[in-house]
Each structure stands twice: as C-alpha cells, then as structure tokens.
Amino acid sequence: MSAKIVSVAAGEAHTLALTGDGRVFSWGRGTFGRLGTEKEEDELLPVPIALGERKNGQGGRPPKFVGIAAGAYHSLALDDDGSVWSWGYNIYGQLGYGEENSLIPSTVEQLQELGYPDSLADGSSIDGGQVVLKICAVKAGGMMSFAIDNLGALWMWGNCPQQTDTGEFCLSGSLVPLPVWDFHGHTVVKVACGNEHVVAAVSAGETYIAGNLVCYAWGNNSHGQLGLGDKENRSRPAVIPVFNEDSSWVVYEIACGAFHTAVLTHEKTYEKNIESKCWTFGLGENGQLAHGTTISSCKPEPVNGLPHDAFLVSLDCGLFHTAVVSSSGEVWCWGMEKGLGLCPDASYTGTDAGDALYPLRMQSPETNGPNFTGPVQVACGAAHTVLVSGEGYRVWAWGRGRCGVLGSGHTTDSYVPCAVMWPSLDENFKEMEGNINRDVKVRDKDGNIAEMEQKLSAAMEEIEFLRTKLTRMERYANVLHISIFRKTLDERTLPKSLQDSGVFDMRKELENVMDSADNEELVRMEMFHRSMLSSVKDKQMKRKIQEMVKECLLSLSSGRQAW
Template sequence: MVDNTARKCSIKVVAVAAGEAHTLLLTGDGHVYSWGRGILGRLGGGSEHDQHFPVQVNFGSEEDSVRIVGIAAGAYHSLALADDGSVWCWGYNIYGQLGINGEDFHGRKYSDGDYSVVPCLLNKFLELHPPDSSSTVPEAEGKTSLKIIAVKAGGMMSLGIDNLGALWMWGNCPQQSKELGFSLISNFTPTPVWDFHGHTVVQVACGNEHVVALVTGGESYKGVDDLVCYSWGNNSHGQLGLGDTKNRPRPEVVKMKTFDLESPCAIYEVACGAFHTALLTRNKRPSDTLQSTCWTFGLGDNGQLGHGTTQSTLLPEPVKELPQNVYLVSIDCGLFHTCVVSSEGDVWSWGMEKGLGLCPDDSYGGTDSGDALSPLLVSCNPHQPKFPEPVQVACGAAHTVIVAQEGYKLWSWGRGRSGVLGNGKTMDNYTPTTVLWPPLVEDFKQEELHSSNKHNKNEAKDVIETNERLSSALKELKLLQTKLSVMEKYASILHGSIFGEPFGEQDIHASLENSSVSDITKEWENMLEAADRTKLIKLEMLYQNMLTGVKDKLMKRRIKEIINECLQSSRVEN
C-alpha cells in the first residue's frame, strides 16, 4: 500500500504566496503548485495560459532531485528555494527580478529575456561570496559556503537571506544616487545590503518600492525579543514609519519607544502593501495568554491601515478595533487591503472595497459597498464563522487566500478573473470559496503508484485507461466550468437589472428549487411584498433612472426623424 504519511505530506500545504493575480503553494513533500493569471509566465507552467485551479510546477529534468522548501511571489514573478540553497525564478524579468540576463536563460523559453515561462536556476549566487567572508580565514579551512535559506518578493524586486544572516536584493531596488540621493535601479545581479554587516537579518518584506526588515541587535539571533525594525526605499506616503515622507536609500531604524530593544513589545512579523506597512507585536513579558497588537502606517486612502479613517500615517499606530485578547498568527497586505488571522481561526480584513482589495469599478454595489476603514470579520461560511486550525494568510492585489485545517484545506475570496481564486471559476467572490485542493490528478497518481508497486500489468493497463478517461473528464469539466462562469455572469447582470442588487446563492428563486423554470412575475411580486420602505424607494429611483434613459433615447430618435423629414422636404421644394 501507499505510505499514508507520504500521501498526507504530498497534499499538506506548508506555505502560500500571492502575487498580483497569481498564487503559489508549497506542499510538505517539496512540490510547488500555481494558479491564476498566466501572462508573463508567472505560473511557471511553460506557457502564458491562465490556470483556474492548482497545477504543479516542474523544475526541468532535475525535478526528482529538486525539493523546494520556500516560495515567494512578486507582482508578476515567482521564486522558489530548494533545500540545497539554490534559487529558482520565473515570470517577468524586465527589471532583473529573476536575477538572470537574457543570455543566461540556457535555452529556456523566454521573450528577449523579458520573462521566463519556466523555472530558471539563479546561478549567480554560486559565483558570489557572502558579505561576512573574511580574508583572515586560512585558505586551508576554506570559506564558508553561501547558502540561501529564505526568499521573499514584492513588486518588481526579489530578496534572499543567506545562512550567515546577510540580506541580498535584486530587481527594481532602492539605491543610493549621487545626483538624487535616492533612486530605483534595475539590478540583474543579487547584491548584499552591507548596512547589516555584523548582524543577522531574520525576516524581510517589501512593497512596490520599499523594504522593511527585522534584524538582530547583536550578531546572532536570540529570539524575537532581540529584533530591531529597519526600513528604506520610497517613503512618499510615510510607509517607512519614520515620521516623515522623505525617501531613504539606506536602512534606518523605525525609532519608536514601542519598538526599541528596551520596549515591552517584540515584533514577530512584517508585511508590506503597495504603499503601506503592517507589523505584529507581542508582549515580551511571560503571560498566561499570548496577545498580539497589529500596527500599520503609510498610505491610508482606502482604509488599508484599519484606523477608521482614510488618513495616511507617518508613524506606526495600533489597529485599535481588533480584539485585544487574541494572538495573531499571520498577516499580509494586498495593494490596498490588509488581512490578519488569529490562532483561533478568526480572520479580519480591511481596506479597499470592504477589505476585498477590488477596484471601485469592480464594486459589487448595494448598501454594503465602499472601503472598510476598520477591520471586518470574515466568516468561513454562514454556518462556521471560524477557519479551523489556520496556518497562513496571503494577499494578492485583489484576492486573499487562507490555508487552514492544518494545511489540508484552502479558501480564497476577492477577484476571480483568470481563475485567480483557484476554484475553477472566473467570477469574483465576496465571501470565502474553497480552492480545488488537492487536485483531482493527485488521486490518480496515488492509484498509479499503488499499481506499479504491485507489478500487476493488468492493473497498470486499467490505470492508463482510467487516466485517459480522467483526462477527458477534466477537459469536459473545464468546458462546463467556462460555460457556467458565462451563465453566472449573465444571471448576475439580469438579477441586478431587475432587482437592483447583485445575485447571490441566497437569491435563488423558490420557483427554481424544484423546477428548471422561474416565474419571474411571481418572484417580482413576492420581492415587492417583502421589501421595506427604504428598499422600495431605492427601486423606484433605479427604475426612474432607467425610464429617463429610455425617454431620452426616444426623444433623440424622434428629433433625428424630424430633422430627416425636414431635410427631405427641403430637397423636394428645391
């Protein structure tokens, strides 16, 4: 029989990362899956096709020997870290965020070096020496070998932390400029941040053009109580938390009593949106219960700071409307929204379009539309408010993904176009929907493995036939899903036109429950009877506007007809 432990490991999600419109997940057995928008090769599947549910990323002919232990997603590119310290990159590369020049793609499919549709090995780390390398070390002892142990990405830049605690950056990176003092420079070669020489970088996050890092006060890492927060880069909205809006080409300490080494608070997680930053802290003093505080700063135009206003903040301020007696295990930022999850499975989101991150023109309308200026509690489903045994949350530009149930189940919500939600559909979802995980083909693979172990040719033949039928079924399923998405969009448009609000599952007409035919006249009458005065007034305004539009169109056509009649009469007279 197939090892049950190995089976669980292959479907257990241990990490998730979200880009602008794509998502990566990492399983316990070291495999990477991706889905969402495929343009610019960000999915790593060998093409630019969209994927509506998780598909495994292959790492060339060396797939069997490559075990991935870390993943990261920038806006349009992706990173994967192997257990041997090697870094694999794919996607958009115009600013050097893959760390590879056009001539270094080694036959991989790409377009003028601008992007790669398959993972490419970043060889340049093998040619470099770590910043802590010392010339005083005897050659007989050899130099400490460089090994990357963590990767991160954001916007158009990539970052890595090595085994000596040094931070490396490549892509569209903030740099010191002689003329301007600060600029963003395209860098195709990983470059160390020398400012942290003699210290250990423990964690890093980056937005569109700024970076935040947690660095040890001394040389070695002794725990989160010993960490200092640094920030640098673009500071046009105060996203560096330094009390002003001046850009910083080099790291500076976020100087607040709350984050000093002598402070009672310790920072244990950082996240960056496009132009805002979020931190999680806990008390250093031992306590019977762990409690967290979420701090945010930077751009606040869409409520992404969660402070109850649309004002930007130049210094870290706590998100006061979050409960004080919870421990937050994960936080992430989209472009203009923020999301946190507690150890108990409570999830809060805030920012653009009710914390979904959707743009205003994507608004689902109604009285509930608009930006969430304070945290909103997100329920797993109407019958289960909490997400069971949460692991991690990740935010894309306008979608959110949460891994829960100890890594065996995923939910997503927000923008659905291009299959971004991984549920097989292309429609936006304003409440959590389950990601199609594990993929259907995984069950087949285990069956195939079981058959091969038994060396039974007849069973192997059956497996091949089953695979062919499954492949055919999957193609048909994709076609049906596409048709269903079109019908759902059409139904939503019709429902909005008739009832003045978006369509939801709760709006399925009673006449459709036991029949394929809906008596729309009866449903309209029932809706009017059940509507309160406020809703009736809104409906009246809606249809008055529609009627006005029709009258305007009739008037314009009538005027055009009169003009044509006059012109014809004048021609006859002449």
C-alpha cells in the same frame, strides 16, 4: 504530506502553494510565465510547476522546495540545498538571470556562484574552511527579489532601492544579487517589500535572540510607508523608532502592501497571556490602515478594531487591503471594497460597497461561524486573499476571480471565502493518462494508433467530466453537512449511522445536534436557515421550505416522526 500545504504566496493575480513533500503548485493569471508552467495561459485550478534547467551543473536531481515567494509578476522558490529558482517577468532583472521573461523555473546561478566579500567573511570559517554560502529564505515584492543566507546576510536584486554616487535615493535594476552592507555584524531574520520600499527585522546584536529584533525601513516614502515620521525617501536602511532596541514591543511578523506597511508585535513580558498588536502605517486612502479614516500615517499606529484577547499568527498586505489571522482561526480584513482588495470596477453587489476603515471579520464556510479550523497562513494578492486552514489541508480564497486567481475553477469574483480545489487532481489524472498511454503501446500491435488515440481522448474527456461532477457533489455534500453538524465534511468522522448501514438518518442526527446545542448554537442554525431562504428566489419554493421547517420543528418538540 503531498496534500498538505505548508506555505502560500500571492502575486498581483497569481498564487503559489508549497506542499509538505517539497512541490510547488500555482494558479491564476499566466502572463509573463509567472505560473512556471512553460506557457502563459491562465490556470483556473492548482497545477504543479514545470522544472527547468539547473544552471550550476548539479545534474538532474529533482528539487525539494522549502520556501516560496511571489512578486507582482514573478515567482521564487527555494530548494533545500540552498539554490534559488525563479520564473516570470524579468524586465528589471528580478529573476537573477538573463534579460528575457522565463516561462519555466530555473536556478539563479549568480547566487550560487557568490562568495562572501572579505568584509563579510572575517572569522567566518568551519574547521579552518570558509563558510559555504547557502540561501535560507526568499522574498519578493513588486519588481524586486530578496534572499537571506545562512550567516544572516541580506541580498537583493531587481528594481531595488539604491543610492546614487551623490548619495541620493533611486530605484535601479540589478541582475546581480547585491548585499545590503548596512546589516553587516547583525542577523537579518525577516524581510518584506512593497512596490518600492523594503522593511527588515534584524537582530539588535550579532546573533538573533528571541525578542531582540529591530525594524529597519528604506526606499520610497512618498506616503510615510517607512514609518519614520516623515515622507522623505531613504536610500539606506533606517531604524523605525517605534520598533527600536528599547521598544516595549517584540516584532515577530512584517508585511508590505504597495504603499503601506503592517507589523505584528507582542509585549515584552513573561506573563502567561501575551497580548499581540497589529500596527500599520503609510497610505491610508482606502482604509488599508484600519485607523477609522482615509488619512495616511507616517508613524506606526495600532489597529484598535481587533479583539484584545486575540493572538495574531499571520499577516499579509495586498495592493490596498490588509488581512490578519488569529490562533483561534478568526480572519479580519480591511481596506478597499470592504477589505476584499477589489478595485472600484468590480461592481460589488453588497449593501455597502465602501472601503472598510475598520477590521471586518470574515465568516467561515467551514463552521458557518467566525472561526476557521486549524489556521496556517494568509496571503494577499493585488485584489484577492488566500487562507490555508485545516492544518494545511484546506484552502480558501476570496476577492477578484478573473483569470482563475481564486483556484475554484471559475473566473467570477467572490465576496465570501470559497474553497480552492485542493488537493490538486492533476497529478492523479496525469498518472492515469500515463497508464492509458502505456496500455496503448502494449496492446496496439496492429498499428491502429489513430483509433487508440481517439479512445484515449474520449477517456480523458470522461475523466474531466467526472472530475467536474465530483467537485459539484463534494460542495453540495459539504453544505448539507455544515447545515447539520456545523463543521465541514470529513470522511474520518462520518456519522455512525452512515458508517454502519450506508443510510444517513438525517432526522436522528439533526435531533442529536439540536438536543446538544446551546442557545448560541441555535441562533447560528437559525441564521443559516435564513441565509438559505434568502438565496431561494422562487416564492412558492420558499413557502414550501418554511412550511417544511415549521413542521419539522413541531415534530421535534412533540417527538413525532417527520421524515
């Protein structure tokens, strides 16, 4: 479980990953301390967050995190005991404590000290005692933070939409978590927030029953991102008519970009094949609505460029782009810079650098086809996208790579999914370093500290070199394996010829693959070959490859030995 990712969250230029054993890793831009590593340096690879002080006097119990969230420049994590940890930018009080930025995660004391106001605690008791407040979910966006408690109440802090004394809309910073009174008597199930607007999925009745969610929206509505049919701001939650209690669609996922909103629904039906649909509304000038135009929309409209038989399981919005994932592992993106979310100065080098007005399907490096295996979740930052696949054991990223936001060890942009270096090797190296340090203390009885430190430094440099070399070799082996077997390298399914003898019979394995391939698979193999050739710049080398492949194909058809 230490290597399995169960959740990801993306901020403006940083990413958080939550593992099955309750740890949080981060990478990308480090300014304001958003990575939680006690410093502001960028991280090109996933690293574990540091742990700060518990502010509620619970001592040194290590947290086991069960939830994460990322705002533009700050981060949240939820412990299984209900405590919320936060770090990063804090100019509007979005951390829930202090007035300064925090380079290290610390608990939000205000949340743990909150009791239910009288109007929220009516009849709320267990065995005659008042229900203890426990946070069950966290969410962040822009400069604000949200939490949902075990009674289904919603709390917000930071730069949140509020109402002035005269009843007008305003954005006001709050260090103290405030309850959203409008949902008293209902259960808040999900919440999403953009730069200045909020959308919540709330039970129609007092308790949540599958299929009875109603969508509310409030905040800035300058581009129609509230989906209420106009561009008037709202200081209090208002029901989105398309997703009200009488709607024929069941809302099950919501997401907010900077100035647009996306919603996933399925039909209210008991039929076996349930159709899902993605709806978008708000700012559309970069194609982030996928309506085929750059016109903004004040009402939810369906995205018609997605397959009707695809059931969508994950959704997220970036600054000016949107991404969805189907249960079969297909990933679609749309919006700025061909759906990559890149800003215009990224210098996209493709044949068409325009924005995607319709969904574009991403090609999977895993299968060299349209499907990623075992899709889990997609998350969008301002100009990058992260996908967890392989049932949580593989991570892919694409878009802007500056500051290491793609987690690949590099700072270059990527227009196709590239592998995030996961699982993280930092923990193993720290353990090795600790062992070496302990060994130094045991052996160094003559006071030769300087000499041993030099040896330790040299050993760590060698480890770093081997890690880089291992990463390159893993990528190379993976490409070769995909070219033959159409799937990523997995040590659990190594070819039998390699398992038995230690020698890989490439000719035999390739023959087996081609014999069992159908026409569609053969076309994919041809496309892979052409793609490989297109990356070869040397004309003489390209000619040699073509001759080699031609000779191999002739030998396969005649049964002769070619290699």
